[in-house]
Amino acid sequence: MNQVWITKAGPPEVLDVREAPTPTPGPGEVLVHVEASGINFADILARQGLYPDAPPLPAVVGYEVAGTIEAVGEGVTKISEGDAVLALTRFGGYTSHIVLRAxxxxxxxxxxxxxxxxxxxxxxxxxxxxMIVMGGVRHAQELAGQRMRVLVHGASGGVGTAASDLGQVYGVELFGTASPGKHDYVRERGYDHAINYRNDGWVAEVRDLTDGRGVDLVLDPIGGDHWSKSLDVLAPTGRLVVFGFSAATGGGKLGMLKAASKVPWLRFSPISLMNANHGVLGVNLGHLWGMQDEVSGWMRKLLRYYEKGQIRPHVDRVFPLHDTVAAHRYIEERQNIGKVVLAP
Ligand SMILES: NC(=O)c1ccc[n+]([C@@H]2O[C@H](COP(=O)([O-])OP(=O)(O)OC[C@H]3O[C@@H](n4cnc5c(N)ncnc54)[C@H](OP(=O)(O)O)[C@@H]3O)[C@@H](O)[C@H]2O)c1
Known part of the structure; x- marks a missing residue:
């Protein structure tokens, strides 16, 4: 099999394709022939040496794959050779083959x-x-037709695209921030408002669009002082979900420290939150690895949405596995719109 290794922290060129013996599934396991591996922003940070959750380098990262079952281990009854599957992989996804628990x-x-x-x-x-489990989004029909207002930063990316689909399922009013060149995509995906967050004017713009009230929920993976601005556009009783730290990218460890020093720690304190009637919530999907049943339930729901045509993942580009360097560069240079995938 072929795998892409992060050989050491550094630019995209530290990625290296290496061959290894194809593994055999043990009891309760399956061997997946990988046809596509998702790239996530966390992989970029891992390669830059800025992702605390990454395995020690050198390592093969990759959080998700889709492919076909090539072999099943002893005791596996519900899946058979040839079945088309998809899976979360806590690392190891940049590969042509992977053994997973059934x-x-x-x-x-x-x-x-x-x-x-x-x-x-x-x-x-x-x-x-x-949005749904922690952000408190409720269907407009549950709220007598009142649409909740949700602001999503990085609206053109993979999570931003997913948030637009779910926002429409729940009938919310969607505000999406992105680089200006991506606004057509953001609107096409169903955002009611496309906003440029590459300058500070976005805070006033969101307040204007909401008659000064602000929004009910903000999804913010940028971090640093961006979190402070997100609190500025939150209506009373609103929630801020923090789930990433893109602000740290590109500047090395010093950039990470600089961004961390700008986090509004005091505004996140219990007393400040109590007085503002705000909630700040953290999401780290990778840290739910032990809660298989719960996360599987969410996944089954999402797959039902897909079957009903309610979610439409957007694959921007598929890069061959041996061109992972170009794929990483493409994301790091902010060129992607939606998802970037590797094909072994
Ligand atoms: N906590 C979790 O469980 C979890 C899970 C998944 C993702 N995340 C986080 O969510 C964020 C989005 O993930 P994703 O997979 O949707 O990303 P993605 O598809 O790779 O989207 C990246 C987009 O983010 C925007 N961006 C904003 N600031 C950036 C910066 N400093 N450098 C580069 N791009 C920047 C860019 O769009 P514009 O050009 O429009 O700004 C870029 O195209 C990331 O921070 C990621 O780490 C967290």
Whole structure:
């Protein structure tokens, strides 16, 4: 099999394709022939040496795959050779083959391409956890037709695309921030408002659009002082979900420290939150690894949405595994719109 290794912390060129013996599934395990691996922003940070959750380098990262079952181990009854599947992998996903526990894989719905299957797990589970499980989003029909207002930063990315789909399922009013060149995509995906967050004017713009009230929920993976601005656009009783730290990218360890020093620690204190009637919530999907049953339930719900045509993952580009360097550069340079996938 072929795998892509992060050989050491550094630029995309530290990625290296290496051969290894194809593993054999043990009892309760399956061997997946990977046809698509999702790339996540966390992988970029891991390669830069800025992701605390990453395995020690050198390592093979990758949180999700889609493919076909090539072999099943002893005692596996619910999945068979040849089944089309998708799965969360806590690392090791940049590969042509991977052994997983049988309960880790989900049947890929009929007709779903592998690249689409690899675009769902991380992005859609994160958006689901942030908006529905923790963010308190409720259907407009439950609220006598009143639409909740949700602001999503990085609206053109993988999680941003997933959030737009879920926002429409729940009938919310969607505000999406992105680089200006991506606003057509953001609107096409169903955001009611596309906003440029590359300058500070976005705070006033959101307040204007909401008649000064602000929004009910903000999804913010940027971090640093961006979190302070997100609190500025939160209505009373609103929630801020923090789930990433993109502000740290590109500047090395010093950049990370600089961004960390700008986090509004005092505004996040219990007393400040009590007085503002705000909630700040954290989401880290990777840290729910032990809660297999719960996360599997969310996944089954998302796959039902897909079958009903309610979610539409957008695969921007598929790069061959041997071109992972270009794929990482593409994301790091902020060129992607939606999901970027590797094909072994
Ligand atoms: N906590 C969790 O469980 C979890 C799970 C998944 C993702 N995340 C986080 O959510 C965020 C989005 O993930 P994703 O997979 O949707 O990302 P993605 O698809 O790779 O989207 C990346 C987009 O983020 C925007 N961006 C904002 N600031 C950036 C910066 N400093 N450098 C580069 N791009 C920047 C860019 O869009 P514009 O050009 O429009 O700004 C870029 O195209 C990341 O921070 C990621 O770490 C967290």
């Amino acid at each position: 309960e880790q894989v989900f049947a890929r719905p009929d007709g779903m391409p592998a690249a689409t299957g690899a675009a769902i797990p991380v992005n859609y589970l994160t958006a689901f956890q942030a």
